[in-house]
Amino acid sequence: MHTAWRIGCAQLISECTIIKSSNIWAGRLFSSSSLSLNVGSKRPLVMEDYPCEVIRNFSIIAHIDHGKSTLADRLLELTGTIQRKVTGGKNEQVLDKLKVERERGITVKAQTASMFHESMGKNYLLNLIDTPGHVDFAWEVSRSLAACQGALLLVDASQGVQAQSISVFHNAKERGLKIIPVLNKIDLPAAQPERIAAQVQSTFGLDPSEILYVSAKTGKGIEEVLDAIIKRIPPPVAKASAPLRAFMFDSFYDKYRGVISLVNIQDGTLQKGDKIVSCHTRKKYEIMEVGLMHPEEVPTKSLNPGQVGYIACNMKQSSEAHIGDTIHRLGEPVEALAGFQPAKAMVFAGVYPIDTSDFPKLEESINRLTLTDRSVTVQRESSSALGQGCRLGFLGTLHMDVFRQRLEDEYDANVIITAPTVPYKVIYRDREVMVSNPTDFPDIGDIGIRVKEVQEPVVKASIIVPEEYFGDMMELCYSHRAEDLDHRYLDSGAASSSRIMLNAVIPLSEIVTDFFDQLKSRSSGFASFDYEDAGYRRSDLAKMTFLLNGKPVDALALIVHRSQQDSVGREWVKKLHKVIPRQLFEVPIQAAIGKKVIARETLKAMRADVTAGLYGGHYERKMKHLENQKEGKRRMKKLGKVDLPQEAFFDILSNKK
Numbered sequence: 155m156h157t158a159w160r161i162g163c164a165q166l167i168s169e170c171t172i173i174k175s176s177n178i179w180a181g182r183l184f185s186s187s188s189l190s191l192n193v194g195s196k197r198p199l200v201m202e203d204y205p206c207e208v209i210r211n212f213s214i215i216a217h218i219d220h221g222k223s224t225l226a227d228r229l230l231e232l233t234g235t236i237q238r239k240v241t242g243g244k245n246e247q248v249l250d251k252l253k254v255e256r257e258r259g260i261t262v263k264a265q266t267a268s269m270f271h272e273s274m275g276k277n278y279l280l281n282l283i284d285t286p287g288h289v290d291f292a293w294e295v296s297r298s299l300a301a302c303q304g305a306l307l308l309v310d311a312s313q314g315v316q317a318q319s320i321s322v323f324h325n326a327k328e329r330g331l332k333i334i335p336v337l338n339k340i341d342l343p344a345a346q347p348e349r350i351a352a353q354v355q356s357t358f359g360l361d362p363s364e365i366l367y368v369s370a371k372t373g374k375g376i377e378e379v380l381d382a383i384i385k386r387i388p389p390p391v392a393k394a395s396a397p398l399r400a401f402m403f404d405s406f407y408d409k410y411r412g413v414i415s416l417v418n419i420q421d422g423t424l425q426k427g428d429k430i431v432s433c434h435t436r437k438k439y440e441i442m443e444v445g446l447m448h449p450e451e452v453p454t455k456s457l458n459p460g461q462v463g464y465i466a467c468n469m470k471q472s473s474e475a476h477i478g479d480t481i482h483r484l485g486e487p488v489e490a491l492a493g494f495q496p497a498k499a500m501v502f503a504g505v506y507p508i509d510t511s512d513f514p515k516l517e518e519s520i521n522r523l524t525l526t527d528r529s530v531t532v533q534r535e536s537s538s539a540l541g542q543g544c545r546l547g548f549l550g551t552l553h554m555d556v557f558r559q560r561l562e563d564e565y566d567a568n569v570i571i572t573a574p575t576v577p578y579k580v581i582y583r584d585r586e587v588m589v590s591n592p593t594d595f596p597d598i599g600d601i602g603i604r605v606k607e608v609q610e611p612v613v614k615a616s617i618i619v620p621e622e623y624f625g626d627m628m629e630l631c632y633s634h635r636a637e638d639l640d641h642r643y644l645d646s647g648a649a650s651s652s653r654i655m656l657n658a659v660i661p662l663s664e665i666v667t668d669f670f671d672q673l674k675s676r677s678s679g680f681a682s683f684d685y686e687d688a689g690y691r692r693s694d695l696a697k698m699t700f701l702l703n704g705k706p707v708d709a710l711a712l713i714v715h716r717s718q719q720d721s722v723g724r725e726w727v728k729k730l731h732k733v734i735p736r737q738l739f740e741v742p743i744q745a746a747i748g749k750k751v752i753a754r755e756t757l758k759a760m761r762a763d764v765t766a767g768l769y770g771g772h773y774e775r776k777m778k779h780l781e782n783q784k785e786g787k788r789r790m791k792k793l794g795k796v797d798l799p800q801e802a803f804f805d806i807l808s809n810k811k
């Protein structure tokens with residue numbers, strides 16, 4: 155993540171004035187190290203001044219776009235942690251940092267920031283853990299919540315409760331967090347605070363008198379949010395005298411110092427020079443630096459019980475930092491804190507360079523990027539059509555798109571990404587194999603003989619939609635092989651435009667393609683959607699291969715449900731027919747399941763010399779055309795006798811329509 159952001163943020167921070175929010179912080183911040191122990195007031199930051207009772211560890215949870223990052227920025231401003239930065243009349247966000255995050259307006263990586271706030275004569279240390287808002291990143295939300303005692307549940311007062319508001323609420327509730335409901339965007343003319351408050355009450359069973367009404371955009375009501383954090387969220391419970399126990403909930407890679415981990419001190423204290431051990435790997439490290447994220451790193455002398463901050467130790471590989479790991483002092487072993495499930499790749503795709511000789515550069519870029527996003531899995535693979543490449547595993551399709559965009563933005567890599575697949579479980583008579591590459595999927599003739607059965611991952615999907623779109627949503631679900639459908643009304647006894655929550659079990663492979671786009675277009679953008687893992691189900695699946703002139707092209711193989719094989723086969727051969735250039739001979743394009751051809755198109759032959767009979771003797775024009783033809787040849791792949799430009803794959807695979 156953070157490399158790109160860090161640079162941006164460091165610049166931003168070095169430009170902004172840190173103003174006094176308690177009697178400790180004042181003066182101009184030139185670099186994080188100048189802040190280390192003494193800022194403005196000439197009084198060092200003493201972490202012992204912040205015992206558990208003045209610490210609040212909290213998170214903001216919400217559906218995508220309901221305003222988490224904007225609210226986080228207002229909190230940072232109000233506490234004097236940052237100054238409002240306005241560019242071209244627009245507020246600049248501080249906690250959203252990656253270029254792709256800014257372009258798409260979504261948060262991909264969680265960020266942590268500590269703030270100081272004076273209330274009723276006491277100085278409080280408020281640790282905000284920002285969470286990403288998209289369903290693919292639910293994993294990041296879970297790990298952030300594990301370091302908190304409370305959460306602000308932010309709901310857009312014009313849109314109301316959405317699918318993810320519900321899933322993040324349950325996630326926080328299960329962890330026993332104190333939840334503060336906050337209705338945001340009350341400045342919007344379309345806001346319906348009373349109606350949405352009733353919805354919050356009926357959906358979450360929260361007391362309406364606890365709801366706060368704010369506008370993160372204008373700053374209205376933000377003071378009340380700070381008060382509620384202090385008054386309603388319990389302080390952490392941690393013992394200074396107990397042996398050190400630190401919970402690692404995030405990590406990032408710094409070019410100079412190696413891995414930096416974010417920790418929550420559950421017991422004991424941590425300071426420079428301490429020797430620590432990871433419960434998970436048993437590896438030993440020495441602490442080089444500890445400090446707070448303010449929101450840039452600010453070194454401190456120690457991190458004390460209940461506090462949240464960063465540690466830099468001599469950890470060189472980001473693979474050594476296990477999220478959910480517990481750290482203890484060397485020679486003082488402790489029981490590991492209950493960690494949580496590691497990220498699970500659910501969508502896989504092959505990534506290849508457009509120009510095959512660029513593979514080493516591509517691989518290096520991928521490796522560098524995975525240092526900052528460890529939820530991506532990487533394995534080398536090769537394809538006879540596309541050459542050397544990598545098979546990457548992502549948390550979801552948005553995650554895949556974000557990764558591709560980062561690869562292109564930050565590393566200038568032009569890539570071909572194969573059609574996404576999900577991990578299938580192939581149960582042979584004597585073993586079980588997970589298959590995430592269609593080429594490894596058993597042939598149809600083996601299923602029922604060597605292979606007992608094939609299972610596919612399914613998810614429990616929730617869709618929230620205004621009543622008038624209910625029929626369309628049911629249809630959408632059925633056309634994507636949904637089962638176990640049920641629904642309920644969200645607004646109790648509401649008059650016009652009630653909203654319905656629809657639940658169904660849907661194969662994951664059905665939602666990694668165009669489900670989300672269709673959901674949005676069929677509901678005019680009103681439906682919201684979330685899903686959670688629901689295990690595996692037996693399924694009637696087959697490998698579809700595509701043949702050009704009778705030769706299979708491995709990079710195009712797909713796994714399809716048998717009920718959809720004819721339509722999928724027809725659609726793909728049509729697409730291929732459109733993008734494959736004509737050859738000197740006729741080329742049959744076929745889709746097959748096993749040996750059975752299920753769809754076919756024929757690409758007509760073209761004439762040998764593209765210039766023959768043309769140009770009426772214009773010699774220069776003729777030469778130029780022949781040159782172009784030669785240049786084209788250079789980038790051609792020979793598949794059997796067929797010449798196929800790498801770009802054709804790009805066209806087929808990137809334009810799925």
Ligand SMILES: Nc1nc2c(ncn2[C@@H]2O[C@H](COP(=O)(O)OP(=O)(O)OP(=O)(O)O)[C@@H](O)[C@H]2O)c(=O)[nH]1
Nearest residue numbers: 219220221222223224259260261287339369370371
């Ligand atoms: N009118 C109005 N707009 C707001 C308010 N709060 C946020 N917005 C706008 O809503 C959009 C989404 O806000 P973000 O803060 O990026 O939302 P988010 O929840 O962080 O979104 P993710 O990062 O994707 O999780 C932005 O265009 C904000 O300017 C508000 O109180 N009033």
